[in-house]
Amino acid sequence: MLDIAEELDRWLAEGREFAVATVVSVGGSAPRGPGAALAVDSGGTVIGSVSGGCVEGAVYDLCADALRTGETLRERFGYSDEDAFAVGLTCGGIVDVLVTPVGADAPAREVLRAALATAARSGTAALARVVEGPPELLGRALLVRPDGSHTGGLGGHPDLDRTAAAEAGALLDAGRTGTVGLSEDGSHCPGGLTLLVETSVPPPRMIVFGAVDFAAALVRAGKFLGYHVTVCDARPVFATPARFPRADEVVVDWPHRYLRDTPTDGRTVLCVLTHDAKFDVPLLAEALRMPVAFVGAMGSRRTHEDRDRRLRQAGLSEDELSRLRSPIGLDLGARTPEETALSIAAEIVAARRGGTGVPLTGGAAPIHREATGRPPEEKAREAAA
Structure with a gap:
């Protein structure tokens, strides 16, 4: 909802x-x-x-x-x-x-009103509703905030709201929507009730490094996918709001310094389009050690080989280097900035959802599926540890 x-x-x-x-x-x-x-x-x-x-x-x-x-x-x-x-x-x-x-x-109108107002303003909260259980509890709602406080109620046993709030808080921390099975007395034994927990969190971040012509198209693709998009470049003549009107922010700073001082999380996407070693190497040395979802860099295969060599000299490990997607994007035969942005966006979606990037025609794998294995943010945290 x-x-x-x-x-x-x-x-x-x-x-x-x-x-x-x-x-x-x-x-x-x-x-x-x-x-x-x-x-x-x-x-x-x-x-x-x-x-x-x-x-x-x-x-x-x-x-x-x-x-x-x-x-x-x-x-x-x-x-x-x-x-x-x-x-x-x-x-x-x-x-x-x-x-x-x-x-x-x-009965749940005021709880839903508070949940919708929070989500409409990109606030942080979790809405838990009874979606399976006794008819008298069906649709009961509980709104849980980041500090653990909650409003509304699911009815039934006094411990139910407390347990439901804790479960919803865990999903809120992960920024995920999902179901939780509980008993009517609030214990964790599933079978009595099923709750749907919907979370509202601020949009994930996409940071595009390099105010080049391809960046403007990627900004538009990032906004289309629901990201909060920032463009960063050390050159003030190129990093201007006039060149990137769709970006949420345009920052003039050295990329590695900006990234080091900027909050990121397990949903953050970093796209390095500068393909200039003096920018790329210090930036990627920071990025590949951070618990973010995606790190990609533009450049030819020769540029990638040179960049890989420089990063090894900078002390990055094999595990850290394995996180780098370079050259960035799926093989679509892209040439124009818009086609290249589509290629990059497709790889970001595939990485997030566990897609293969191969044509669906002739395949047998499910079309609609969750990402396989652990969530990207969990893998990123482990790689950065």
Whole structure:
């Protein structure tokens, strides 16, 4: 639900009543993951999506019914071999959705209002909701803040809120959305309740080093992917807001110095486009020892070999050097700045999601999947340790 927080926050400010359907679990080749949402207001206006189009009509009807009855419900949609064109996911997946009415007297309205206001302003919080369990608890909500404080409640046993807040706080620290199984007494024995925890965290950072012509196209691609994008270059004549109007920040500083003094985390993406040793080597020596998600550098294969040699002379280990993606980007045959930016963005997405970068045609691997193995941020922390 937090993925459409800005629009829903506006609806609440306007006093609208609405129902929101949220994906709570998926199986098989489902196009959208947990947390994806579709909402319908009392006038029939619809925003968002839960399936990319497969079951939107049926979910719309469920939202309209929930608005009329005031009841929260859970519904499953899946593929049927007998009737592939009936309501269902013809792509072969299964999607469970929770439909929650948010009328003027809805019990969770104020908790949802606070969660949506936080997410709409890129604040940090986690929203935990009961998505499976006793009917009287379905849809109950708890908002958890970074300091561990929480508002709202899930009902039931007094220990339930405390345990749920701790579990939601752990997911918030990781910046992940997911489900948690608990018992109704608040113990960690799953089976009684399932909570969907949606997290709102500030956008991940993309820092583009080198105010070159390719950087402007990469800035646009980074913004499209939802990053907070910074351009950094030591040359003030090139690093200007006029050249990079889509960037959130344009910084004039030596790249390695700026990176050393700038907060980063396990979601941060670093793209080095300078392909100049006096900038690249000190910058990459810093970057490859930091717990970030992605470090890539532009240049020819000859440039890469020279850069690799210089980094070894600077004392970087094999494990640290193995984190460097160079030459940056997937092999798309790119030539223009826009094509190159697409190539780089594709590699960033593949690294984040565990993709292979090979064509889907003729393949057998699942199209929609989570990243394999440990999260990139965990691998990065280990490499930097």
